[in-house]
Amino acid sequence: MNVKSILKTSTLFLFLLFITAGSIKAQKIKITTSPQSAKIFVNGVSMGAGQLVVTVPSNECVTVQIAEEGFIPETRTYCKKRGVSPPPKTDYFQLLPDESYTVSSPFLVHFKSRIIVSLSRYFVVPAVGRSGAEA
Numbered sequence: 673m674n675v676k677s678i679l680k681t682s683t684l685f686l687f688l689l690f691i692t693a694g695s696i697k698a699q700k701i702k703i704t705t706s707p708q709s710a711k712i713f714v715n716g717v718s719m720g721a722g723q724l725v726v727t728v729p730s731n732e733c734v735t736v737q738i739a740e741e742g743f744i745p746e747t748r749t750y751c752k753k754r755g756v757s758p759p760p761k762t763d764y765f766q767l768l769p770d771e772s773y774t775v776s777s778p779f780l781v782h783f784k785s786r787i788i789v790s791l792s793r794y795f796v797v798p799a800v801g802r803s804g805a806e807a
Contacts, residue, residue: 699728699752702762703736710740710767728752728759736763743767 703712708722715735719726728734733751746767750759 698730699750699759700761701726701728701750701759703738703765704762705738705740705765706767707740707743710738710743710765713737713739726750738765738767740767742770742773744770 703724703726705712705722711721712719712724713736714724714726716737726734726736728750730752731754733749733753735747735749737745737747739745744767746765748763748765752759
């Protein structure tokens, strides 16, 4: 082999090594949530709230779920595998309010019970005995 051939082979080897090393590395994703108090779960494990850097290991997938009381939870899966789009460097979760929660919140339940108690002062509410007949 001559010097030119050795240089070409070495250059090709280093190029392939560089490409392979880049694909082996884990990918980091900066997750940000709104509201800031939203809890962040990575593969089902609570990892914090508001903001977190998630690491996606090479040839693996990571599932991130964001949840906060009164909001609709959101889940995304990030994979660092061949043939799959690479994960983003940053991702933002904007949780939407859960209307069913606001309708049945403890405050409203308490408020509704206060109205019923107030109305019962003006209306006769029949009592039901043990046999099921009115008293």
